[in-house]
Amino acid sequence: MPHLKTAPRLAAPVAVLALALTACGGGDDADATGPASPGVSAAPSRAASGGDLATGESATGKVAEGPGEVTYEVVARKVEVGTEAEAAKAVADAADAEGRVLAVAHVEYTHKGGPALTEGSDVHDGTTVFADGQRGGVLVGGASDDAPGCEDPYDVRSWKQGESHVFCETYLVPADATSVEVHWEERDGEPYVWRYSRR
Numbered sequence: 538m539p540h541l542k543t544a545p546r547l548a549a550p551v552a553v554l555a556l557a558l559t560a561c562g563g564g565d566d567a568d569a570t571g572p573a574s575p576g577v578s579a580a581p582s583r584a585a586s587g588g589d590l591a592t593g594e595s596a597t598g599k600v601a602e603g604p605g606e607v608t609y610e611v612v613a614r615k616v617e618v619g620t621e622a623e624a625a626k627a628v629a630d631a632a633d634a635e636g637r638v639l640a641v642a643h644v645e646y647t648h649k650g651g652p653a654l655t656e657g658s659d660v661h662d663g664t665t666v667f668a669d670g671q672r673g674g675v676l677v678g679g680a681s682d683d684a685p686g687c688e689d690p691y692d693v694r695s696w697k698q699g700e701s702h703v704f705c706e707t708y709l710v711p712a713d714a715t716s717v718e719v720h721w722e723e724r725d726g727e728p729y730v731w732r733y734s735r736r
Contacts, residue, residue, distance in 0.1 A: 587727025596729035607651035613719035613731035647701040654696040666708035667718040673708030
């Protein structure tokens, strides 16, 4: 099973491990070049319905937005996993983060069809982070939009077809988890899953 490689995240006040991700599974046709690089994908294929996706593979789905239904292409770019000490500082009561670390999922959304948006988007509402098959605890006010490469979805007021934005979600997951998953789903749909191993 492919594994994660670590690299320092420079912008964090406490050392954070930026984990490049490679998807679990995949056959002989899977990308064998190693960990995925943020923002780099060579003509990824698109899944037709919910299910497991490989590194760089994107999903296409529809979201009901204010001005009408919008089609998005979605791909998980990376997850940054922090330390237990950082998690303790990020919550009001350090006991709530005992044995847990922060996992920040960077997900890129591309407007592929439908009306232009002028008052924000709900596409990121379908994103969650799991660890070892269990949903993590969402960190409200996790300030993940302040991390390098992350945008605040509420600041995106104009979004036209062909444009992409990267929104990030922060979750608390067990420090000893052996895998991390990024899920995205349309309303009432099956989730698309990017699954990664940790060593």
